[in-house]
Amino acid sequence: MGFVKISATDISTDDQRHNDRSYLGLLDSLQSTDEMTRRWAARDLAAFPQASAALMEQLTQEPDRSVREAIFVSLTQIGDQIAVDGLITCLRSEVVNLRNDAIEAMKLMPDAVAPMMQGLLHDSDPDIRIFAVNILESLRHPKVESWLIDVITTDPHLNVCATALDLLAEVGSQQAIEPLQQLKQKFADEPFVQFAIDIALTRIQGA
Amino acid sequence: MTKQEISLEEFQKFREFFYRKTGIQFDDNKRYFVDKRLIERIEATQSDSFRNYFTTLRFQTSGEELQQLTNLMTVNETYFFREDYQFKCLVESMLPAVCANKKPGTRLRIWSIPSSSGEEPYSIAIYLIEHWPQIADWDVELISSDIDTDILQKARQGVYSPRSVQHVSPLLLDRYFKKQKSGDFQICNDLRDSVEFTRVNLSEVSDTRPYRNFDVIFCRNLLIYFDDLSRRKAAEVFYDALNPGGFVCLGHSESMSRITSLFNVKKFPEAIVYQKPEQK
Numbered sequence: 001m002g003f004v005k006i007s008a009t010d011i012s013t014d015d016q017r018h019n020d021r022s023y024l025g026l027l028d029s030l031q032s033t034d035e036m037t038r039r040w041a042a043r044d045l046a047a048f049p050q051a052s053a054a055l056m057e058q059l060t061q062e063p064d065r066s067v068r069e070a071i072f073v074s075l076t077q078i079g080d081q082i083a084v085d086g087l088i089t090c091l092r093s094e095v096v097n098l099r100n101d102a103i104e105a106m107k108l109m110p111d112a113v114a115p116m117m118q119g120l121l122h123d124s125d126p127d128i129r130i131f132a133v134n135i136l137e138s139l140r141h142p143k144v145e146s147w148l149i150d151v152i153t154t155d156p157h158l159n160v161c162a163t164a165l166d167l168l169a170e171v172g173s174q175q176a177i178e179p180l181q182q183l184k185q186k187f188a189d190e191p192f193v194q195f196a197i198d199i200a201l202t203r204i205q206g207a
Numbered sequence: 208m209t210k211q212e213i214s215l216e217e218f219q220k221f222r223e224f225f226y227r228k229t230g231i232q233f234d235d236n237k238r239y240f241v242d243k244r245l246i247e248r249i250e251a252t253q254s255d256s257f258r259n260y261f262t263t264l265r266f267q268t269s270g271e272e273l274q275q276l277t278n279l280m281t282v283n284e285t286y287f288f289r290e291d292y293q294f295k296c297l298v299e300s301m302l303p304a305v306c307a308n309k310k311p312g313t314r315l316r317i318w319s320i321p322s323s324s325g326e327e328p329y330s331i332a333i334y335l336i337e338h339w340p341q342i343a344d345w346d347v348e349l350i351s352s353d354i355d356t357d358i359l360q361k362a363r364q365g366v367y368s369p370r371s372v373q374h375v376s377p378l379l380l381d382r383y384f385k386k387q388k389s390g391d392f393q394i395c396n397d398l399r400d401s402v403e404f405t406r407v408n409l410s411e412v413s414d415t416r417p418y419r420n421f422d423v424i425f426c427r428n429l430l431i432y433f434d435d436l437s438r439r440k441a442a443e444v445f446y447d448a449l450n451p452g453g454f455v456c457l458g459h460s461e462s463m464s465r466i467t468s469l470f471n472v473k474k475f476p477e478a479i480v481y482q483k484p485e486q487k
Contacts, residue, residue, distance in 0.1 A: 003348075003349060047412070066446065073440060077436070111268060138228075171266075
């Protein structure tokens with residue numbers, strides 16, 4: 001016993017991927033009863049841009065967390081309109097994990113998500129607007145600050161504005177100062193908001 | 208351009224952002240270290256203020272500048288027995304847990320990535336021989352990978368500077384290394400033969416597909432250099448590469464929980480590591 005060496009060409013001792021790796025073969029594997037087979041199919045389908053609809057369909061019915069994670073990563077990689085629309089649908093789901101994973105996936109897709117952001121930030125459902133601000137938290141996009149300023153300027157909902165305010169304290173620049181001061185008037189009876197605005201202003205003006 | 212200075216508020220603002228993005232925390236006593244590098248990048252990018260630079264850092268779609276800065280803020284140096292509390296964790300906690308679920312006579316498989324010039328996989332090999340007597344009862348495969356073929360060649364040669372082996376005791380130096388005329392040290396042939404070095408690009412599915420059935424993966428101080436999506440893809444690779452119940456060890460400033468929820472956090476007395484859930 002002790003150290004043993006195997007050939008570099010034989011790293012895997014047990015290749016379980018016997019299924020067809022063609023597009024149609026992978027779609028077939030995505031329906032397998034074996035979760036590992038579905039997971040591998042989901043990962044490999046990232047190489048097929050036309051797979052987003054099938055991946056989305058599987059996502060909504062997939063019971064296994066690890067398979068869902070693989071689907072999210074593949075959808076993020078494909079990043080087409082079908083993927084973005086599907087992820088937005090997930091934001092409306094009552095399943096918390098699905099919703100949170102969709103938010104995390106969308107944070108990684110700045111170019112694909114940006115055109116949809118205006119609509120999300122003006123959605124009729126305040127929860128969706130809060131999720132949209134959550135996406136902005138890590139979205140690398142030059143318009144993040146102006147979107148946030150738009151939220152605190154136009155959104156009537158306290159929790160939506162408070163969520164945007166938290167983020168503005170971090171990313172806000174001089175152009176956020178006046179809208180923040182106006183927000184003080186809008187929620188004059190909310191001590192928490194007053195306190196949070198003061199912190200944001202101190203940070204922005206000190207930086 | 209006027210000489211840049213970083214105010215306390217700017218330092219704090221940057222520190223919070225950088226921690227959230229990378230998991231790397233800078234205490235107040237690192238102020239000089241951080242300011243110096245920030246100013247270097249502000250000047251290199253021709254930003255006229257911290258504020259403009261921070262905007263680039265925060266919102267640049269490619270994430271290229273954050274990557275540049277991360278490279279500057281991290282010390283890219285490796286040496287024998289770096290973060291050796293994880294090797295202690297390997298022999299005292301992880302391997303006992305793994306072996307409890309294995310049939311005697313089956314193989315243990317350990318993957319060390321990136322190999323860099325070989326300090327980590329050889330450290331693991333030495334640590335196992337020195338501190339894990341059960342190695343006499345198990346076959347152990349030690350595979351180490353890197354994307355860089357030049358560095359892999361260097362790892363196979365196993366020649367190290369005195370600085371690289373500074374944490375190796377004289378006894379172990381004598382036992383496992385041969386001093387060369389140049390003053391460098393070459394790892395002994397037996398240990399060189401104990402590690403299989405392979406080239407792998409973690410972001411390439413076809414590269415990583417054959418890597419499976421591992422019990423422990425060491426991937427330390429690599430993911431901090433990746434963007435968010437690449438980190439998630441790497442986590443997927445590790446998940447598929449591990450046996451159920453297998454472990455991933457990351458660098459001290461890295462956290463799998465910030466990347467994915469695929470793994471369970473396992474708090475051993477020696478270290479926090481990440482475990483692939485046992486089979487349902």
